Amino acid sequence: MKEKLSEFIQSRFASDLLPQRDINTNLLHFSIKKESISSVIRTLKDHPEFAFSFLNDLTSIDWLGKREPRFEVIYLLRSPKNNHFRLQLRVPVGEGEEVPSISDLFPAANWPEREVFDLMGIPFSGHPRMERLIMPDNFVGHPLRKDYPLEGPGQDYLIEDLLTIHVKEDIAG
Structure with a gap:
């Protein structure tokens, strides 16, 4: 299965593939151009032999400082038809770039x-509701980025806006 799928992807999507980087994984993996990710995933999902019909993870x-472009979006697909065979697709993304949504x-x-x-600041074009999910709407920054300050940028405004309390008064009281 692994060899057949690898041959299929390399022949069918030759112009959509990017050079492979050495990564420590036992999964079959490919780097894909961001503008091609939707069509690649659609083909793999709809293909009767491979049938990657389950999105395991995204x-x-x-x-930061180790590779360019700075970010990668990782898709882990599974094929229940093929004993839950797994495939990893990696999409390099630069600062301020969008990735097409697969929703x-x-x-x-x-x-x-x-x-x-929300947490990394990578937007997905065509997403039906591209807005924060975890952090408050008025949160400044993206806390899982490696350059986000460990102590935060001073978030007292969040407490005041959301809970309508004053931090100094509560601590003093």
Whole structure:
């Protein structure tokens, strides 16, 4: 299965593939151009032999100072038809760039895409509701980026706005 799928992807999507980087994984993995990710995933999902019909995970990595472009969005697909065979697709993304949403292909991608946007600042074009999921709407920054300050940027405004309390008065009282 692994060899057949690898040959299929390399022949069918030759112009969509990016050079592979050495990564420590036992999964079959490919780096894909961001503008091609939706069509690649659609083909793999709809293909009768491979049938990657389950989105296992969607997450991101910040490679600050180690790689360019800085970010990668990672898709982990499974094929229940083929004994849950797993495939990892990696999409390099630069600062300020968007990745096409796959929430139309996998409704389960809705929240993970919003989580990646909220915590890493990577937007997904075509997403039906691209807004923060975890952090308050007025939160400044993206806390899972490697350059986000450990102590935060001073978030007292969040407490005052959301809970309508004054931090100094509560501590003194």
